[in-house]
Amino acid sequence: MGKISEQIRAFLAIDIDEHLFDKIREIQDSLIQIKDDLRLVPLENIHITLEFLGNLPPSMVDEISRIMQAISLEPFNLEFKGVGIFNPKFIRVVWIGTGDGSKNAISLAEDLKKRLKTLGVRITKKRFTPHATIARVKSKRNTRELARSIQELSEIKIGTMMVTSFKLKKSELRPRGPIYTDLKIRQLEPLQ
Numbered sequence: 001m002g003k004i005s006e007q008i009r010a011f012l013a014i015d016i017d018e019h020l021f022d023k024i025r026e027i028q029d030s031l032i033q034i035k036d037d038l039r040l041v042p043l044e045n046i047h048i049t050l051e052f053l054g055n056l057p058p059s060m061v062d063e064i065s066r067i068m069q070a071i072s073l074e075p076f077n078l079e080f081k082g083v084g085i086f087n088p089k090f091i092r093v094v095w096i097g098t099g100d101g102s103k104n105a106i107s108l109a110e111d112l113k114k115r116l117k118t119l120g121v122r123i124t125k126k127r128f129t130p131h132a133t134i135a136r137v138k139s140k141r142n143t144r145e146l147a148r149s150i151q152e153l154s155e156i157k158i159g160t161m162m163v164t165s166f167k168l169k170k171s172e173l174r175p176r177g178p179i180y181t182d183l184k185i186r187q188l189e190p191l192q
Contacts, residue, residue, distance in 0.1 A: 007055035009171045010183065012068075012112055013047040014105065016132055017161035020080060024096065027083060027153065028134055031094060034149050035142040038094070038135045045180055046132050048098075050109040050166060053121055060119070061183055064168055067115045068186040075188045076104040079160045083153035084131065091143050094150060095131040096158055105130040108166065164188050 016024070021043045028040045053064070078101035085091045098105060109128040116123050137143065168184040 008058055010053045010056050011169055012050040012166060013169055014163055014166050016046045020159045020161060023158045024134055031135055035146045037138045039138055040135050041133055046134060048130050048132050051112055051123055063119055065184040068184060071111055073108055073188055074190050075162055075164045077101050077160050078105060078163050080158035082155055083150050085150055088147045091137045093133045094135040095133045098130040102130050
């Protein structure tokens with residue numbers, strides 16, 4: 001087998017709490033009525049990507065785990081609110097944003113990026129904006145109407161969760177959508 005098959009497609013993420021699922025499902029249902037060719041992200045797959053790591057050799061998992069353990073951060077509340085898109089002219093994903101607690105998520109992502117650089121991991125240069133993808137857009141049909149509906153949902157309150165961990169996850173791409181597996185979990189504890 002070639003080298004690519006030995007690689008793990010990985011990312012660091014915060015999973016979304018189940019108590020937010022009902023509200024997110026309501027939003028997804030309202031969007032699919034406007035544009036029926038959306039691919040909704042299954043609720044159990046919704047997360048905030050802290051850093052996409054791409055294809056890594058399995059030997060890097062333990063090194064990344066050590067970096068995760070070195071992070072010093074207490075559990076924090078993170079508010080979810082607002083539905084958004086990045087580019088109204090070319091909508092590819094629909095996401096939910098964050099409010100109170102965003103600074104902690106940004107701090108976590110930036111700290112991880114800084115530490116990952118020391119491993120030689122290629123990291124994204126874009127400034128981190130906490131968000132969780134809830135749907136992917138499969139065509140340009142009805143995008144103007146979709147953008148208008150998203151604008152109406154731009155301030156919607158979704159709920160707050162306590163962030164108590166973040167994870168190193170493996171992503172296996174399949175025709176029906178990706179399958180995510182937790183490789184390492186870093187529990188956050190109150191600082192002494």
